[in-house]
Amino acid sequence: MSVKTDYKELEVLAQRGRWLVISTVAGSGAGHVGGPLSAMDLMVALYFRVMDVRPQEPQWPERDRFILSKGHSAIGQYTVMALRGYLPVEELKTFDKGRSRLQGHPDVTKLPGLETSTGSLGQGLSVGLGFALGGRLRGQKFHTFILIGDGELQEGMIWEALHIAPRYKLGNLTAILDWNGLQQFGWLLAPGEKHRGDRRDPWAGVDLKTIFEKLGWRVLEIDGHDYSQIVPALDAAKKFGDSDQPTIIVAHTIKGKGVQITEGKFEWHSKVATKEELYAVAAELGVEEVGV
């Protein structure tokens, strides 16, 4: 449980994480950028402040569990795991290159520290529900965190899990909605319409908070890039572990957050930075060794 209220360290880690994502994707010639960047602050807070984990003993039975349900943001998770010590940062260069532990989408059979495989969208929350239910049946105290995207929230399977989790009173389950308002292609903005991204927010005008509450979830709403909101919300959710209600944290985020050329641009869902763009990003993020 976090006691520190100074978040500078986390901001620095996230900054480095963002550079590693964009440069790794550039090095591999393919991959996703926008999603990993919108979820970066949430994952840094989880791995560095909130979750009780042992990177050197990834199968430790009492560890808190995390699933990145929006599996295409895998490089974001690998980056944070590398910074946390699960794997060498140098290994990120193997991403997507064959015989790598770092597959395009998280593969639990390859990389210790992953809890399941994701990639086909909308499936992570159900597995997390199984962890939380199993933890209760076993009398274990770990907490389960599932990060879901607002794009994959369109998948029906997520709503099946959203319906069942409160029925089993799983206070040890926390979903985090990375609500960045953009997806791979999505819908055009109507003339005069304004959203935080350059396409229409898939959930524009929908009161998700009330819907989740009415389904039986405890809802916390935060700015997903402000550590003074992220860390207390995640800590609070964990403290509710013995309660009889699951928690969902609605995190308002920006796709491609933290890098000028990628912020709020749907095309950066999966795009490879050119050499010139990489130098510009390096300068913006204060990276000295570009190494491209």
Place this chain on the structure above:
Amino acid sequence: MKALRDVFGETLVALGKTNPNILVLDADLANSTKADKFAVEHPDKFLEMGIAEQNFVGVAVGLASLGFVPWLSSFTVFFTHRAVDPIRMLVAQTHANVKIGAAYAGLLTGLTGKTHQDVEDLAIMRAMPGMTVLAPADEFEGEAMIRWATEFAGPVYLRLARDASPPVFDSDYAFTPGKTYHLREGYDLLLISTGPQSVRCVEAAERLAEQGISAGVLHVPSIKPVKTEEIVTACEPVPIIFTVEEHNVFGGLGGLVAEILAEHLPKLMIRFGIEDRWGESAPNDFLLDQFQLSGPRLSERIVNRLRVAKS
């Protein structure tokens, strides 16, 4: 003579008394699949997951990672069609220790019609890397498979017919994955089948014998894995082979045997099954007659086919 769904419920009840890790997850069909027997005996290990088959597959994967042995109970169609994506990515690709109790398999689904008659499941499930696919013929084989699958570490798809079939095995039956079983010897032709259809093949062979035709019956309960050499050896002595299945003639048992023979022992092989069409609501006898899978209809078809082969 016991219905396979009763065997399913009763065997799980018995296993629940000795294996502390067994859980049964239901998708609101427990009183059809007979998982309700388990719900009565082991209420704390019975998890009602509602009418949401994709989710309950994912939940089972989470439970399996904590050392539980989750048995999923629903109808065949809702696994291999509705929930095939989580079965593929979460179960098969991670080799999760999840057991799929696929009830109401094949054509004989109790007057439910084509929506509930899965004529594609074997093709889908056997194409999935790492999946074990089993189809028991009778109550003894069904019980043995449920017990084996519970001990086996990995995903298993168990194709369970709804109703009873006259037993071809007895309580001494021991299941070995991949193994095939000679239910009847014969030298004019060989019938290869799976599930309760094997029992109807025995009946067909008896009728053929009355007409002086000697037909063997090879039962293949383990669609995957399968002992290729046993199929080849069984096919060697006969001039013609018939595969018979309650499944589309594409991609199921007929596909499996055709693949094996094409590579190892090219010879004449005829596929009997559902000829690329959908089922319909009707009593079992009507359906078996309509789709020409009953013992009498099978023997007629075989006689006709042999006549064609001779001319």
